[in-house]
Amino acid sequence: MPGAAETLFLPFASGDIDPPAEGQHFAYFNAALPSGELDAALKAALLCEQGYRPEFRRLGEAGFEVSPVLGSPAGTCAAALVLAGKHRDENRRMIARACAAVATGGLVAVSGDKSLGIGSLRKWAGERVEILGSLAKHHAAVFWFAAPERDAFAASPETGAVVNGRFETGPGMFSHGKPDRGSQLLAEHFGPRISGKVADFGCGWGYLSVRLLEVALPDSLALFEAHYPSLQAAGRNVARVAPALPVTEHWTDLRAEPVARQFDWIVMNPPFHAGRSAEPDIGKAFVRAASAALLPGGRLLMVANRKLPYEDTLSRSFRRVTPLSETEGYKLIEAVR
Template sequence: MNDTPLATLLFPFERGLIDPPGGGERVLFLGAPGALHLPADFAGDMAAVQGYRPDYLALQRAGLSVTPEPEGEGYDLALVLLGRHRRENEQRLVEALKRTRPGARIAAACAKKDGGGSVRRRMVELLDLEDHASKHHGVVFWLRRPDAIETVLAALDAPESVADGYITAAGGFSDDGIDPGSALLVECLPDNLSGAVADFAAGWGYLSVAASERAPGVKSIDLYEAHHASLEAARRNMAARAPQMPARFFWQDLLGEPVNERYDVILMNPPFHRSRAAEPDMGHAMIAAAAKALKPRGRLFLVANRQLPYEESLQKHFAAQGELRRDTVFKVLWARK
């Protein structure tokens, strides 16, 4: 996630429009990017928040204090990076208001391509902004946290998202309902799935719930997901819709962290976007990870956009492979170790 408007967020500090945090001040950074480099005069005690596992690990390696969800309150400064998902943006702004002390400064930035101007105008309707600036293809605005925030929180704090009967996660994959590719994969799954199953890039758990309902031979399901909020939604969906199924939940970067368990079946709707550009290498790497995690004669079932050349990876890593179905957009592939 390297397309964050970090330079825009730091612009008012670098130009002297906002004083940097001093020693002893507590700073909350919501959406802190993995490639975080702060100005040398930032002296505050930083608490970074990042729910995307690769960025979380990068921040951890850099020696920063980082958590997947915000913790604590009474912060003196909140920095907020905003993206393309409105509900996630509003959640981050709500957290900034809740967790700072009255009078604390909040600075937030959003890329123009993600609607930075409209985000600022929305905040103007709700709060008195100190100022704003446009720089580095983004918009940054800042304000002092008011004493009374109840009205603002009521306007921003959206109810929990439920789509197609499932709890979804703001900012995660397919947060507006069941993905058509995943639905096609479920239609193609055989009824004789059995043993230990893993769901790679599980999102909010649709494939795992479907496998629990469809195949009585499934003994357990492990869900792997890099987006923390999606994994927590998957935990709740499995508890509500498949309470009889033994399930474990792994917040893990499948492209950078090894899988230690071995499975009879792996289900997968692999991601091929880190930002806006398609990156098919992500899917190739996940296929290789699935091959390592399967037992001998274990089976992989995956769905992909028709144009993605995953067959070559299946041929490389598996003894047998083929196609179950395709439509105008997707194809469902299978492979056996």
């Protein structure tokens, strides 16, 4: 969302929103790195929240104060900024949290791409508070308002949801409303032979791990996920099924952060979207990461969209590659390190 990130800071450049005074903090939800340089005082005032590991690392490397979840007490920030994404309920919840982060009357600014529904989000907010101003540029728009005295956003959606009566999920997580069909098909190939040290690469909210624990008895389970809220949900979902199992949670960008060679089995349904179009290089990076993390003789079980070209990367990274099935537009593959 580079356009929306640039647009979010337009009111500061135009003088419509005052810069922070010395010692003030501005909460910044779903923070993203703008392409241009920010005023030094504004940059220093920002308390960034970013749960997506690659963007979190970019912000940190650029010198921003950033955490996966903002821990500042309610009402302590002078203002709050929200960079809206594509998930309606998540956007509404961020606005509610932004209002809670500032004192009554504190400024809240919200920016988003026009193609992702910033217009409807502004309409929703405008039904609850008075919109004080707005600007548009870079195919995006920003609007701002004063945080209300009472909680005008009390009915905003909670982040949690329950799938199939037992899986905790939430807006912004992959396939948060129901298990992904590819993952369901992969789970049909799980069994007692999956043992030893097991990892779930790109675990999401933990569907594959929970299904695996229903039929296998691993010695330990490692969860790897780049989206922090999903990883937290996965840990809770797994703990309900196997409270005594040694489980480790790794908030990791598997495309860029290496994993030590230690696992007997890895299961995965790798992501293949960073934006709107398919990006096979993401899945290829997951395949290479799995190869590097498996012990000699270790096995990978994965599912992918049938059209994604992973075969060459698999053959280069593994000693033996076996197609298990191809159905409903998915291919299921087992590979031996």
